[in-house]
Amino acid sequence: SQQGEEDPQALSIQEGENATMNCSYKTSINNLQWYRQNSGRGLVHLILIRSNEREKHSGRLRVTLDTSKKSSSLLITASRAADTASYFCATGPSSNTGKLIFGQGTTLQVKP
Amino acid sequence: DAGVIQSPRHEVTEMGQEVTLRCKPISGHDYLFWYRQTMMRGLELLIYFNNNVPIDDSGMPEDRFSAKMPNASFSTLKIQPSEPRDSAVYFCASSLSRVNGYTFGSGTRLTVV
Numbered sequence: 001s002q003q004g005e006e007d008p009q010a011l012s013i014q015e016g017e018n019a020t021m022n023c024s025y026k027t028s029i030n031n032l033q034w035y036r037q038n039s040g041r042g043l044v045h046l047i048l049i050r051s052n053e054r055e056k057h058s059g060r061l062r063v064t065l066d067t068s069k070k071s072s073s074l075l076i077t078a079s080r081a082a083d084t085a086s087y088f089c090a091t092g093p094s095s096n097t098g099k100l101i102f103g104q105g106t107t108l109q110v111k112p
Numbered sequence: 113d114a115g116v117i118q119s120p121r122h123e124v125t126e127m128g129q130e131v132t133l134r135c136k137p138i139s140g141h142d143y144l145f146w147y148r149q150t151m152m153r154g155l156e157l158l159i160y161f162n163n164n165v166p167i168d169d170s171g172m173p174e175d176r177f178s179a180k181m182p183n184a185s186f187s188t189l190k191i192q193p194s195e196p197r198d199s200a201v202y203f204c205a206s207s208l209s210r211v212n213g214y215t216f217g218s219g220t221r222l223t224v225v
Contacts, residue, residue: 031211042116042203043155045213088155098143098210099168102155 006089006106014111019076021106023089024069031092032065033100034074036085043088046074051094081112118204118217125224130192133220135204136185143207145214146179146189150200161187194224 007022023032031050035043049056049065049072056063062075076083086107090100117136125131137144145160159169164181172179176195181187191198201221205214 033213035214035216042216042218043205043214045215048211048213050211092211096210097168098162098207099145099157099160100214101157102147104154 006087006103008106009104010107010109012109012111013079015079015081017079017110019079019083019108019110021074021087021089021108023072023074023103025072025089025091025103026070027091028094029067029091030094030096032063032072033090033092034061034063034072035088035090035102037088037105038085046087076108079108079110081110084108084110116204116206116215116217118202118220120220121218123220123222125194125222127195127224128193129224130190131194131198131222131224133189133202133204133222135187135189135217137187137204137206138215139185141206141208141215143209144181144187145205145207146187147203147205148200149203149219155203158189191222194222196224198222199224 005024013019029051033048034046037043047058047063049063060077065072086105088102088105090102092100119134142163146158148156158171159179161181179189201219203216203219205216207214
């Protein structure tokens with residue numbers, strides 16, 4: 001079952017621009033994570049934000065979390081062609097079982 | 113660490129045959145997860161283990177699917193008999209604890225003809 005819903009489904013930008021992807025979810029969470037998947041590869045963990053956090057940074061990545069709206073956003077600043085990939089949000093339930101439910105993902109294309 | 117290692121990378125089999133996918137998690141990771149990825153259904157959690165014990169297998173599609181983790185360094189996902197609709201990329205992932213990111217393997221692309 002899908003928990004997170006990413007928006008948009010696809011995004012195309014020019015190198016140097018910022019990319020923003022959004023994720024909405026339905027049930028209470030313990031944490032929310034973002035992953036990147038390059039074509040034909042496994043997923044790579046980018047960042048984890050806990051339910052009591054509102055914002056987190058990692059390099060060119062900025063993640064926000066609004067638990068009242070059950071939504072999160074991933075901002076990639078100064079995008080590069082190498083950022084071209086699919087990006088997934090994943091939610092860990094409030095029961096903190098350890099499992100993650102992934103959304104359908106946003107496909108990002110960064111044109112050089 | 114070599115990361116999560118899955119084998120084989122690709123598997124093509126005929127309908128009705130048994131398929132076994134293998135996974136070696138990162139040493140010291142207590143959690144192991146099996147996911148299936150298709151265009152239509154996205155990433156689906158099939159089953160996960162904590163300290164080699166299956167915790168939640170509610171995502172296993174049907175009795176044709178089974179998974180084992182005989183020790184902390186090895187897990188298998190078996191499909192018997194396989195069907196064309198099982199064609200997908202199967203990922204194994206491991207995690208250090210309940211609130212850590214996952215490390216994914218490169219996946220096994222299964223094609224059942």
